[in-house]
Amino acid sequence: DVQLVESGGGSVQSGGSLKVSCAVSGFSFSNYSINWVRQAPGKGLEWISYISATSTTIHYADSVKGRFIISRDNAKNTLFLQMNSLRVDDTAVYYCSTFDYWGQGTLVSVSS
Amino acid sequence: EIEMTQTPLSLSVTPGQPASISCKCSQRLLRSIGEASLYWFLQKPGQPPQLLIFGVSNRFSGVPDRFSGSGSGTEFTLNISRVEAEDVGVYYCMQNMQLITFGQGTRLDIK
Numbered sequence: 050d051v052q053l054v055e056s057g058g059g060s061v062q063s064g065g066s067l068k069v070s071c072a073v074s075g076f077s078f079s080n081y082s083i084n085w086v087r088q089a090p091g092k093g094l095e096w097i098s099y100i101s102a103t104s105t106t107i108h109y110a111d112s113v114k115g116r117f118i119i120s121r122d123n124a125k126n127t128l129f130l131q132m133n134s135l136r137v138d139d140t141a142v143y144y145c146s147t148f149d150y151w152g153q154g155t156l157v158s159v160s161s
Numbered sequence: 162e163i164e165m166t167q168t169p170l171s172l173s174v175t176p177g178q179p180a181s182i183s184c185k186c187s188q189r190l191l192r193s194i195g196e197a198s199l200y201w202f203l204q205k206p207g208q209p210p211q212l213l214i215f216g217v218s219n220r221f222s223g224v225p226d227r228f229s230g231s232g233s234g235t236e237f238t239l240n241i242s243r244v245e246a247e248d249v250g251v252y253y254c255m256q257n258m259q260l261i262t263f264g265q266g267t268r269l270d271i272k
Contacts, residue, residue, distance in 0.1 A: 084261065086210075094202075094210065094253055096261035108260055111162075144209055148200060148255075149221065151209040 051075035051150045055143060058155030065135050069155050071128040071145030079103075079123035084148070085130050087141035087157075095141075098130065113139075135159045163188045163256050167264035174244040175272045182239045182267045184254035189234045191258065198258040201230055201239045204266075205250040213252075214239065246271055 057069035071083075085098045098119040099108040107119055118131040128145050135157075142154040164187040174180045190199055201214040212221040214230035217237060227242040241248060249271055254264040 093251075093266040094204075094255075094263045096255075096263065099261065110260070146210075148202075148215075148257075149212055151211065153209055 053145050053147075053150055053152035055145055055152045055155035058143065058157045060158045060160065061135055063135060063137055063159055063161050065159075066131070066133045067135065067157060068129060068131045069143055069157065070130075071152055073126045073128065073145075076150075078121075078126040081147050082106075083121070083128050084146050085117075085119060085128075086144045086146050086151075087139075088144070088154070089138070089141040092141075100128070132157070137161050163190075163259050163262050165254055165256060165262050165264035167252075167254060167267050169267060170265065171268040171270075173270050173272045174241075176246060177243050180241040180244050180248075180269060182252050182254075182269075184232075184237045184239070184264050186235045186237070186256060188259070190237075190256055191234075198256055199230070199232070199237050200255040200257070201228075202253045202255065203248070203250050204253065205247075208250075210253065244269070244271070 052074045054072045061067050082101045086096050088094055097110045097113045100119045116134045120129045137159050140159050142156050144154045145152045166185045168183045199217045202210040203213050204210040213224050213228050218230045229240045231238050251266045251268050253266050
């Protein structure tokens with residue numbers, strides 16, 4: 050079975066940093082591009098970052114560019130999102146997704 | 162940035178009746194292989210999104226055939242031929258031709 054399991058969410062103050070992870074199993078992670086998508090409480094889906102299979106191509110939404118860094122470790126089947134200079138409006142559930150498959154999400158809460 | 166506009170934003174449907182959701186894009190969607198990069202997802206209450214349709218009209222594995230997608234250029238539609246209680250949730254369209262953007266979502270509930 051395909052599984053994507055996010056971890057590392059939590060509460061942080063505005064201006065702080067947090068690193069979330071996504072552990073993948075059940076498919077050849079190193080052959081697939083993957084994304085981070087977030088959902089603020091009661092809001093819709095917002096794509097925030099993409100990384101290609103070999104990390105050669107990376108994209109960010111304007112809302113996180115310069116503050117967030119996506120990376121992956123294909124040997125460990127894990128995706129990462131380093132979040133710096135966090136703001137209150139970064140509060141959301143963060144999902145990793147190939148779009149075929151989605152994790153359950155991890156909640157990041159940023160307080161002022 | 163390509164903007165995706167869904168209509169309606171909500172609909173209430175009697176079980177067994179059809180439903181239709183529109184997604185209009187601010188730019189024409191087209192892949193180099195001729196397949197538009199348009200997806201549909203359903204997010205059921207308390208769950209992550211799940212893929213329904215990819216490439217405009219291709220049902221993902223396990224998706225019932227009452228779901229169908231159509232359209233081209235800038236206008237796309239998700240149709241549900243006979244709504245069932247398990248179809249409740251929020252439906253999103255998404256494009257990945259130029260970065261990735263989602264529509265604002267359409268909430269479907271049962272009358």
